[in-house]
Amino acid sequence: MRFVGESVTRVEDRRILTGRGRYIDDVKLPGMLHAAFLRSPFAHARITELEIGEAQKLPGVVAVLTGADIEAATVPIQVMAQFPDFKSPAYLAMATDRVRFVGDLVAIVVAESRYVAEDALELINVEYDPMRPIVSFDDAQDSTAPAIFDDIADNVLYRSTSTHGDVDAAFAAADTVIEETFTQSRQANVPMETRGAVADFDPGTGDLTYYAATQSPQGCRFQLATYLDHPIDRVRVLSGDVGGAFGLKGPVHREDISLAAASRIIGRPIKWIEDRNEHLQASGHAREEQMQVEAAVTSDGRLLGLRARLLIDQGAFPCLPYAAVLFPNMIRDLLPGPYRFGAMQFEGLVLATNKCWVPPYRGPWEIETWVRERLMDVVARRLGMDPAELRRKNMFDGAEEDRSISGQHLAGITSRESLERALGRIDYGSLRSEQEAARAEGRLLGVGIATFLEAAPGPKENRMFPEDAKVRLESNGHLLVMTPQGPHGQGHETTLAQIAADAMGLPLDHVRVVHGDTRQTPMNLIGTGGSRASTWASGSVMVTTRKVREKALGIASAMLEIDAGDLDIIDGMVVPAGAPAKAMPLAAIAMTAYLAPESLPPGTDNHLEAQETFTGDGIGGSGWSGGTHLCVVEIDQDTGRVRILRYIVVEDCGQIINPAIVEGQIRGGVAQGIAGVLYEKAAYDEEGQFMAGTFMDYLLPTATEIPHIEIDHIESVPVEGLDIRGVGEGGAIVAPAALTNAIEDALLPFGVTVNEQYLPPGRILELTGAIPA
Amino acid sequence: MKPSAFEYHLAVSTDEAVGLLAEHDGDAKVIAGGQSLVPLLALRLARVDHLVDINKVPDLQGITANGGLRIGAMTRHREAERSALVRRHAPLLADALTYIGHAAIRNRGTLGGSLAHADPAAELPATLLALDGQVEVRNSRGTRTVAAADLFTGFLTTSLEPDELLTAISLPAWRAGSGWSVQEFARRSGDFAISGAMTVLSTGADGRIDDARIALIGVAPTAVRASAAEQALIGGAPSEELWASVAEAAVADIEPPSDLHGSSAYRKKLTSTLVRRSLAESASRIGAAA
Amino acid sequence: MSRRPVHVKINGVEREGYVEPRKTLVDFIREDLELTGTHVGCEHGVCGACTVLLDGEAVRSCLMFAVQAEGCEIRTIEGMAGPDGQLHPLQEAFRDNHSFQCGFCTPGFMMTAAALLEEGPLSEEDLRHELSGNLCRCTGYQSIVAGVMDAFGRSTPAAGQAADAATEAAR
Structure with missing residues (x-):
C-alpha cells in the first residue's frame, strides 16, 4: 500500500479550482429549452380551475403542460410497496385535482429562457378550494382529520412495534422511571447547488438522455424508465460534478419525472435548474421527528429498560425510492447505541402531513443518537451522577459476545476508548472545576458529551447490498475504474484511484475513475449514500482490480515465461522476483493483449477487463464506525447566544484511505449538526404555509458560526481483512446531541431540561425564564 | 427567480435622472447599489416598468466635510467605511457601516440607496436618526431637504415622492468628545440584526450627561429614537445602574415584531440589553478621539 | 423589452x-x-x-x-491560473488544504479571498468574519480558512499582478 492512508491531492481539484467543473447548470445542448414549475401556494386544496391559455400565448413559450398531460405520459408512483405493513399511497408526478403541500407541482412551462418561463407562470390562472391542512403530529394522528391520500384511510402510513426482553419486569424493578418527550424541528439538506437536470429525448432514436445531478445515476435511470414506462435500454443518465447533496439527490424527484416526460412530449432538450426559493420550499426536508421515552433505571445508574415511541413527519409524498418508512426500524436497532439496556419496547409511526417530502438527510436515523444521548444526560442529572460516569457504567467494551438489546452485534466497538480519549483530551476533571468557578461568577459554561455508533458497513449479519465495479487495463497500461457511485464532494475519483493504484501496483495518475455514465458503469440502485462508498465501493474496486491484475500477470507470465507467482507489479512495471532487469512495462503487456493476442499461448485470457461483485467477504473489524464528541459552550444569558468554545471529535472509522477527505467529512457533518440546533429551521405556520423560503429565513451557518473542530482518530485496524468504514454521517448524527447536552449543562442553574433540538437564542431565554415562553 | 422585464435608463446626470423620474411618473424606480432592490425584483416581490440607473451620475458621488459632512447618495458603503472624513466627523456612521452585510454587499451598496429603502432593520436609517441628519431630495421642479425624523414613514416607506431622487446626506458637526456605540445582535455574522441600538452620549464640564441619543433598529416599522429614555439620561452621571434603568425605559413603549428569528418578547429583552451595552460603551468613549 | x-x-x-x-x-x-x-x-x-x-x-x-x-x-x-496552467497561489493553497469538497461554492470563496489577498494578511478571526458572506455546506469552513491563511503566506500582490500580466500577454 502506498497511496491508501495518504492525503494525496484530489484528482477532482484542478478542474474545480480553474472553473472547469461540469455541474448540471453548465450543460448546454443545441436547441435546449428552459423549464419552470408552477407550484401550489396552498398546503392542501382542490384545484377547481386551471387556465393556461394566456401563458401559452406568451412569445417565447413553447409549451405549458399540466398534471393531466404529465399523468398521460407517466405511471403513478408507488414506493416501497413491498415493505410489510406500509400503506404506500399511489401518487402522480404532478398534481391533477388536488395539491398536498406548499410547492406541490401544478404545471410546467417550457420556454426559450428561464426568464420567459417565469413570466408565463404569472399568466397561469388556478383556482383552489382550500382543505384542512394536516400540519402537526397531532393532526396526523387524528383519525377524524381528512386523509391526504384517497387510497389510504388515515394519515398514519406505517406503524412498527416490537419488544425486546421483559420490559414490564424491568420497569417493575426500577428505582426511578424517567419520562421525557424529545422533539426535533424540520431541517433540510440544502446543498449549495440546487436540484436540476437536462432531459433530452431524441424522437429520432427514442433515446432519453438525462443529464442529472444525482447521487445515483443508475438509480435515476431505473426510476425514470419505470415511471416514464420507457425501455431502460433507451434511458441513459449522465452525471458530472454534483454540487453537494447530503442525501437529497439520491431520490428521483417528481420534477425529474415531469421534466423527462415534458422532453418526450415536446421532443426537445429541456433544462430545469431549481431556484433557491423552490429548493427551500419543495426539494426535501428532514428530521421533523419526536420521541417519547421512558427509562427504567436503578439509583446506581443501571439502565434496566426503555420504552420509546417515535413519530416521523414524512410530509405529503413518500420519497422515491427512499421513503421514511425505511427509518423507524433503523432507529429502533440503533437506539440503545453502545449501552447495555435490560429491555426495550419500541413503537414507531410514519405520518403523512401537508408538507414537503422527506428524502434522506445525512444520517436519516439521527434521532436515535440525539434522544439516547440526551436521555443519558437527563438520567445522570436525576440520579446526581456525572454524565461521563453514567456512560462509562453502561457502555459495552466491544467483547465478542456483546449484543445490544435490539440485537446488534457490537464486537470490536471502540466506544469506550473514544469516550476516554475525548475526556482526556479536554482534561475533563479540570474542565468541571473551571465550570464551577465560572458558575460562581454567574457565567453559563456547559459541557456536552455524546457517543455514537454508525453501521457503516455494520456488523456481519446486517451487511446488505453488494456492489460491483468494472475495471479495464487500457492499452497504455493505465487503469479505467468504473463505479456506480455518484460522488458529490467525497472525492471518489481520488480515493477509489488510491485503492486501485495500490491493488494494481500503479502510479496514482495511471488510474482514472469513471462515474456518472450509465452506459459504462455497473448497475447499482443506491449509488453514493449511507456512508457506503468507503467499504462497498472500495471493496468492489479492490476485488475487481485484483482480478485484472491476475489477468495481466497471466499474460506477463506467458510473455516472460516466468511463473505468475514470481511476478509483481510495481509502479506500472511488471517485475520478476529476483530479476529486476527483466522488468517490463504494464503497457507492453496490455499492448500485446489488445493488438497481438494471437502471439500469446493458446488459452491465455487476453481480456484485461473484469466486473466483480464485492459481497462483503473479507471485511474485517467491527463494522461499526463511531466515536465520541465533546462540546464546550458558553451562553450569554442576556442575548441567548450560544458560543461554542471547543469542539472535540474522537472518531474510529477503521483504516483511513485519505485523512484530509475523512476529516472534511467529519467537520462538514458536525457543521450541519450544529446548524440544526442553533440556526436552521424549515418552518411552517399552522396553516402549513412555508415560512423559510430564502437564505434570510433558512440560516445556513457561516465561517463565524462554526468553530474550529479538533479531530482525533482511533483508526482501529483489524489483524486481517479490509476494514475501511464509512464516515459520511457520523458528524451530523452526533453533533446535535453533544451540543444540546452542553447547552442543558450550561443552563443547569435554571434547572431546565432541553427537550427540543432547535434552540435559537430566543428559545434559550425562554428556557432561562428571562422572557415568557 | 428571475426579475420581470423592465426598460432600463442609464442616467448620467442628476437632471437626467429626475427628468426620467418625472417622465415615467410613478412607473419608475431608481437603482443605486441594487443590493436590496435586486433581490426583491428577483423574487418578484417587486416589479418596475422603468429602472433609472444612477450609478454613473458623477455629482452624486463623494464625501465632503463642511463643519458636518455631506455625502453623495451614490457613495458606496465601502468608500464611506474607509473614509477618514467619516471616521473623524461621524464615528457612529463609520462603525454602523461595518455592520452592513458583507464586504461584497458594501462594495456595491450605497448610502442613499439604504436610506431610500428604509428598512427598519438596517443600520443607516437609525444612524441618520441618531445623528439628526437630513437628506437632500430633488425632482424636476426643485430641491428640498428632509430631516431624518420626517423621512421614514413606515415599513420600507419614506416621505419621498415617486418622482423624487435622494441626492445627498447631510450630517451636523460631530460634537467633540462625544462617545458613541453601535450594538447589534444577529444570529449570523452579516445578517440584518434581530435588533440593535445606537447611542451617542456627551457630558458637560460637570461630568453629567447633557446630550443623549438612542436609536433602535428592528423593533418597529421604522427605525426609532427612544426619546423618553434619552431624556432620562440628561443630567445623570454615567453609571451601570443608570444604563440599566434607561435600557428598561428605552423598550417600555415598543411593541417589536415577531418573526422566525425572534419573538416580540425576545426582541424587547434583547433590545434592552443592547441599549445597556451601547450606553456603557458610549460612556467609555466619552472624551476619546474618534 | x-x-x-x-x-x-x-x-x-x-x-x-x-x-x-x-x-x-x-x-x-x-x-x-x-x-x-x-x-x-x-x-x-x-x-x-x-x-x-x-x-x-x-x-x-x-x-x-x-x-x-x-x-x-x-x-x-x-x-486565476496563468496562461501556462500555473495555478495561482490561492488555488494551490485551496488544493493543498482540501478547502472544498463538492466545489460549488469554491469560485465564490476564491474570488472573495482574492480580494482579501490584495489587502494583506488577516487574523483567523478577522478572516472568518470576512469569509462569512460566502456559504459552504460541505467543509465546516475550517479547511477554507486554513487555505486562505496559507495563501496569505504564499502570495504577494505582486505575484497576483504578474499572473494577471501573463494572462493578458497570452491573450
Missing part, C-alpha cells in the same frame, strides 16, 4: 453581448460569455457563490444587471 449591448473586459479579454436589461450579470457571464466557473447559488445575494471581482472589488454578480457592468473589468475563477 429591448436588448442592449454590453461590453466588458473579462479575465483580460474584451467581450460583448446583447442582453435584456433584466438579465443578471451572473447569467450574462455564464450564458452569454459561456464562463460557467461562476456559480448561481441563491440569486438573492446571500450565498456568495456568484462572487466575482468587478473593477477589482468583490461583488455579487447576482445582484447586478449585466447592463450595469458596461465598460467594467471583471475577473472570475477562470482568470
Whole structure:
C-alpha cells in the first residue's frame, strides 16, 4: 500500500479550482429549452380551475403542460410497496385535482429562457378550494382529520412495534422511571447547488438522455424508465460534478419525472435548474421527528429498560425510492447505541402531513443518537451522577459476545476508548472545576458529551447490498475504474484511484475513475449514500482490480515465461522476483493483449477487463464506525447566544484511505449538526404555509458560526481483512446531541431540561425564564 | 427567480435622472447599489416598468466635510467605511457601516440607496436618526431637504415622492468628545440584526450627561429614537445602574415584531440589553478621539 | 423589452453581448460569455457563490444587471491560473488544504479571498468574519480558512499582478 492512508491531492481539484467543473447548470445542448414549475401556494386544496391559455400565448413559450398531460405520459408512483405493513399511497408526478403541500407541482412551462418561463407562470390562472391542512403530529394522528391520500384511510402510513426482553419486569424493578418527550424541528439538506437536470429525448432514436445531478445515476435511470414506462435500454443518465447533496439527490424527484416526460412530449432538450426559493420550499426536508421515552433505571445508574415511541413527519409524498418508512426500524436497532439496556419496547409511526417530502438527510436515523444521548444526560442529572460516569457504567467494551438489546452485534466497538480519549483530551476533571468557578461568577459554561455508533458497513449479519465495479487495463497500461457511485464532494475519483493504484501496483495518475455514465458503469440502485462508498465501493474496486491484475500477470507470465507467482507489479512495471532487469512495462503487456493476442499461448485470457461483485467477504473489524464528541459552550444569558468554545471529535472509522477527505467529512457533518440546533429551521405556520423560503429565513451557518473542530482518530485496524468504514454521517448524527447536552449543562442553574433540538437564542431565554415562553 | 422585464435608463446626470423620474411618473424606480432592490425584483416581490440607473451620475458621488459632512447618495458603503472624513466627523456612521452585510454587499451598496429603502432593520436609517441628519431630495421642479425624523414613514416607506431622487446626506458637526456605540445582535455574522441600538452620549464640564441619543433598529416599522429614555439620561452621571434603568425605559413603549428569528418578547429583552451595552460603551468613549 | 449591448473586459479579454436589461450579470457571464466557473447559488445575494471581482472589488454578480457592468473589468475563477496552467497561489493553497469538497461554492470563496489577498494578511478571526458572506455546506469552513491563511503566506500582490500580466500577454 502506498497511496491508501495518504492525503494525496484530489484528482477532482484542478478542474474545480480553474472553473472547469461540469455541474448540471453548465450543460448546454443545441436547441435546449428552459423549464419552470408552477407550484401550489396552498398546503392542501382542490384545484377547481386551471387556465393556461394566456401563458401559452406568451412569445417565447413553447409549451405549458399540466398534471393531466404529465399523468398521460407517466405511471403513478408507488414506493416501497413491498415493505410489510406500509400503506404506500399511489401518487402522480404532478398534481391533477388536488395539491398536498406548499410547492406541490401544478404545471410546467417550457420556454426559450428561464426568464420567459417565469413570466408565463404569472399568466397561469388556478383556482383552489382550500382543505384542512394536516400540519402537526397531532393532526396526523387524528383519525377524524381528512386523509391526504384517497387510497389510504388515515394519515398514519406505517406503524412498527416490537419488544425486546421483559420490559414490564424491568420497569417493575426500577428505582426511578424517567419520562421525557424529545422533539426535533424540520431541517433540510440544502446543498449549495440546487436540484436540476437536462432531459433530452431524441424522437429520432427514442433515446432519453438525462443529464442529472444525482447521487445515483443508475438509480435515476431505473426510476425514470419505470415511471416514464420507457425501455431502460433507451434511458441513459449522465452525471458530472454534483454540487453537494447530503442525501437529497439520491431520490428521483417528481420534477425529474415531469421534466423527462415534458422532453418526450415536446421532443426537445429541456433544462430545469431549481431556484433557491423552490429548493427551500419543495426539494426535501428532514428530521421533523419526536420521541417519547421512558427509562427504567436503578439509583446506581443501571439502565434496566426503555420504552420509546417515535413519530416521523414524512410530509405529503413518500420519497422515491427512499421513503421514511425505511427509518423507524433503523432507529429502533440503533437506539440503545453502545449501552447495555435490560429491555426495550419500541413503537414507531410514519405520518403523512401537508408538507414537503422527506428524502434522506445525512444520517436519516439521527434521532436515535440525539434522544439516547440526551436521555443519558437527563438520567445522570436525576440520579446526581456525572454524565461521563453514567456512560462509562453502561457502555459495552466491544467483547465478542456483546449484543445490544435490539440485537446488534457490537464486537470490536471502540466506544469506550473514544469516550476516554475525548475526556482526556479536554482534561475533563479540570474542565468541571473551571465550570464551577465560572458558575460562581454567574457565567453559563456547559459541557456536552455524546457517543455514537454508525453501521457503516455494520456488523456481519446486517451487511446488505453488494456492489460491483468494472475495471479495464487500457492499452497504455493505465487503469479505467468504473463505479456506480455518484460522488458529490467525497472525492471518489481520488480515493477509489488510491485503492486501485495500490491493488494494481500503479502510479496514482495511471488510474482514472469513471462515474456518472450509465452506459459504462455497473448497475447499482443506491449509488453514493449511507456512508457506503468507503467499504462497498472500495471493496468492489479492490476485488475487481485484483482480478485484472491476475489477468495481466497471466499474460506477463506467458510473455516472460516466468511463473505468475514470481511476478509483481510495481509502479506500472511488471517485475520478476529476483530479476529486476527483466522488468517490463504494464503497457507492453496490455499492448500485446489488445493488438497481438494471437502471439500469446493458446488459452491465455487476453481480456484485461473484469466486473466483480464485492459481497462483503473479507471485511474485517467491527463494522461499526463511531466515536465520541465533546462540546464546550458558553451562553450569554442576556442575548441567548450560544458560543461554542471547543469542539472535540474522537472518531474510529477503521483504516483511513485519505485523512484530509475523512476529516472534511467529519467537520462538514458536525457543521450541519450544529446548524440544526442553533440556526436552521424549515418552518411552517399552522396553516402549513412555508415560512423559510430564502437564505434570510433558512440560516445556513457561516465561517463565524462554526468553530474550529479538533479531530482525533482511533483508526482501529483489524489483524486481517479490509476494514475501511464509512464516515459520511457520523458528524451530523452526533453533533446535535453533544451540543444540546452542553447547552442543558450550561443552563443547569435554571434547572431546565432541553427537550427540543432547535434552540435559537430566543428559545434559550425562554428556557432561562428571562422572557415568557 | 428571475426579475420581470423592465426598460432600463442609464442616467448620467442628476437632471437626467429626475427628468426620467418625472417622465415615467410613478412607473419608475431608481437603482443605486441594487443590493436590496435586486433581490426583491428577483423574487418578484417587486416589479418596475422603468429602472433609472444612477450609478454613473458623477455629482452624486463623494464625501465632503463642511463643519458636518455631506455625502453623495451614490457613495458606496465601502468608500464611506474607509473614509477618514467619516471616521473623524461621524464615528457612529463609520462603525454602523461595518455592520452592513458583507464586504461584497458594501462594495456595491450605497448610502442613499439604504436610506431610500428604509428598512427598519438596517443600520443607516437609525444612524441618520441618531445623528439628526437630513437628506437632500430633488425632482424636476426643485430641491428640498428632509430631516431624518420626517423621512421614514413606515415599513420600507419614506416621505419621498415617486418622482423624487435622494441626492445627498447631510450630517451636523460631530460634537467633540462625544462617545458613541453601535450594538447589534444577529444570529449570523452579516445578517440584518434581530435588533440593535445606537447611542451617542456627551457630558458637560460637570461630568453629567447633557446630550443623549438612542436609536433602535428592528423593533418597529421604522427605525426609532427612544426619546423618553434619552431624556432620562440628561443630567445623570454615567453609571451601570443608570444604563440599566434607561435600557428598561428605552423598550417600555415598543411593541417589536415577531418573526422566525425572534419573538416580540425576545426582541424587547434583547433590545434592552443592547441599549445597556451601547450606553456603557458610549460612556467609555466619552472624551476619546474618534 | 429591448436588448442592449454590453461590453466588458473579462479575465483580460474584451467581450460583448446583447442582453435584456433584466438579465443578471451572473447569467450574462455564464450564458452569454459561456464562463460557467461562476456559480448561481441563491440569486438573492446571500450565498456568495456568484462572487466575482468587478473593477477589482468583490461583488455579487447576482445582484447586478449585466447592463450595469458596461465598460467594467471583471475577473472570475477562470482568470486565476496563468496562461501556462500555473495555478495561482490561492488555488494551490485551496488544493493543498482540501478547502472544498463538492466545489460549488469554491469560485465564490476564491474570488472573495482574492480580494482579501490584495489587502494583506488577516487574523483567523478577522478572516472568518470576512469569509462569512460566502456559504459552504460541505467543509465546516475550517479547511477554507486554513487555505486562505496559507495563501496569505504564499502570495504577494505582486505575484497576483504578474499572473494577471501573463494572462493578458497570452491573450
